[in-house]
Amino acid sequence: MSMTRDAGADERPNFGTHESAVAEDANRPRLAWKKEQLRVWDLLHLSTPWLLLAVSTTTYFLWVLPASGERFRLSVLGLVAAAALWVLFGHTLPIRKRTLRPVPAGIFFAGLLALCVALMTYSEIFLVFTIAGFFHAYLLRPWPLGVLGVLATSVALNGAAMRVWAGATPATLAEFILIVAVQTAAIGVGIVLTARSEPEERKREELVERLEAALHENAGLHAQLVAQARESGAHDERQRLAREIHDTLAQGLAGIITQLQAASAKVPGETEEHVARALRLARSSLTEARRSVQALAPQELGRAHLPDALRTLTERWSEDHGIGARLEVTGTREPLIPAIEVSLFRVAQESLTNVAKHAEASRVGVTLSYTGTEVLLDVRDDGRGFVTGASTGFGLTSMRQRIRGVGGHVEVQSAPGEGTAVSARVPAIAPARTRTEGQTGR
Template sequence: MSSLAVDVRGRPWSPAVIVAPYVVLAALALCTVIIKQGETSSLLVDLALCAAAAAWIAWMVTLHPGWRDRPRTMVIFFTGLIAILAVLVVRDPWFGIFAPVAYIYAFRVLRWPWLLAGAAAVAMLAGTAQASSVDKSTVFGLIGYFAVLAVNVVPMCGYAWIEWHQAKQHDQRDNALAEVSQANRELEAMLAENAALHERLLVQAREAGVLDERQRMAREIHDTLAQGLTGIITQLQAVEQAREDPARWRRHVEAATGLARESLSEARRSVHALRPEPLRTARLADALADVGDRWSSLHKVPIEVTTTGTPRPMHPEAEVALLRTAQEALANIAKHARATRVGVTLSYLEHEIALDVRDDGTGFTPQDLVLRTRAGVDGQREGAEESREGGGFGLVAMRERIEGLSGALQVESEPGNGTAISARIPATFAGATA
């Protein structure tokens, strides 16, 4: 229903409401004709005022329904209607019968606070018509007149206030419903946006997962197959040099065979995404000791593996990271350090798990470390083999593993004074509790 079909309080303008003023005015004009048959001049004035009232209503309300929504226009309309009605009531009290129609207009076209003034004006006209026979020249007459006015004005003003209060509550409810509807629309839009964002995040997560898996496999291949193949090549090269010594020749062949089997086992484990072989049957401390023993036997370098603190359960990923770090560090010592002594220490501290690998080898300068790391990154980008590029990806892989668990990797070395590698993982990320 359009705004033109309802009044200021949302009530419809029914045909009865529109036609009623004209019917009442016509009836009052007929009564006036009957009562004032011998008073021609006075009758003509009354009839002219009735016609003026009808024309005013027709022009301002009936013929221009769009003006009903204009508060100022309706105030002008109602003021003009009250003025015409006041003249009629003063001239002929029976025109007070038109008061109910004036009330209807007051409550349909006037907004607060004009509604209060309009209801009071109509009530005063109705009270004046009712008290037309009271002698207002005496004190008692005036008291009676004002009493009649009060009986009309007070209830109608009270009713006008009630109407305004109810309309205010209705508007508040409408505003609240509108706000809820708007909030629901915004929520639906937000949910749709969140759904699209969720889809994008899923795509990004899958892409990130693929990238992480590629990096993990690169580290796994480097830490297992590459190291194993490097060891096999070293042993086979030693076999060629030991042809005249059967015992030495056999020892190098057996070492190469063992490395090949171990590399095959690690390859199968990588395919099935299992934990490193040493960790399948032992805790990290025991696995480090086993790795150290096998490395010492292979390279004929004494190694001391020590565990300090109270061992406690760790997340498998943290154990893998520390074990691979130790394996890579030992592989680097075997290839570059020419060490005579190696020490590995696993420390269970209060707030972190630490792994330290030390050797007394040749060491290197910080510039060498930077060049080696850059070579590893470039080799990773270009797909170069480590044996051709001189190594370096091992340091990158160690750092990625440890920093991926919010840990830190430090490498300290000095030419002629060996090298120390320290990996530390917070206990919270390692899954270890004191």
């Protein structure tokens, strides 16, 4: 009972891993961009100091300085250059690289405020640049330092605007204190609210990033599952065709060869009979090949139910090979779904073929038993048997695959000189229409 196993049956290319890797690579740039992009608030922090410094410097050199009639002062240009470098290395680059820390942020704020005060001693137009302190105060941590930064900025800004330091009256001083208090309170509230809401916002952003990562991972897994399902379907179809070829064409060709070999012996009166059998086998094999390609049931099952098809198979096999064979059916016959009937028929067909090829038997018994919940098929012969532990070929493997596919199992019992018994056990599953009629009848 041995035939060469399909060498390529288990060689499955791993398309799933490749397709999931492609999907992951395709999504990586978008994820990287999402991770590196700056929020609108970050962009506002980046651009505001530069914009305010540019406006105040341009206004000073193009309008204030010519209007005052003063000479060009190199010290002002030096302070502007120092302010630009201070903003670049203490503010812009750390924010872009996300390396801004509380202590460096506090040092930058103090230096920024000092530069603003120095510039305002030359011209009040640099009040515009001092406003940048309010924006940077939002970056100071913890939030009380931010409120303190707003207070310091408001004092420097309004002190220069109202010339408090040059000598102020009680009324001017009271107005200054009121403006500073209101301004600090108004902007400080925003810092407090931002400090309280920012952790939740960060958590939401992290959650969104994790969800996006999970979606992309699921997309990769989906691509992998689709590829594996496609490959599994192709493999199953190859297995089906291999079984059908083995159970139809291979067996038919083997029978034709046997009959033609017998005809070539030129035994008087038997040549024409062997040729006629060979022609019948050839026609039957051609018909079965066409039915296999169309995934149809065997020809015998197309005209009758399983017991009658097995009886036709047994009688024809016995006639072709000159070996006594008998079919026995026990229990109450019940209709079965086509998949189960085809599987049992192919098991009987393969078992009889193996008997003819290997067993050298004189008698064969085929038993089909209906037990209510299960259907049993037994094929026994009195041939020479074999060692059950030895390697088996495609025939027995095909049997087991077929029966396993319908929820059953196959057992093979044999020993040298004691014949062979092949037993298949499957669940008795009736066609849907039959089940519905039975339920209606109850």
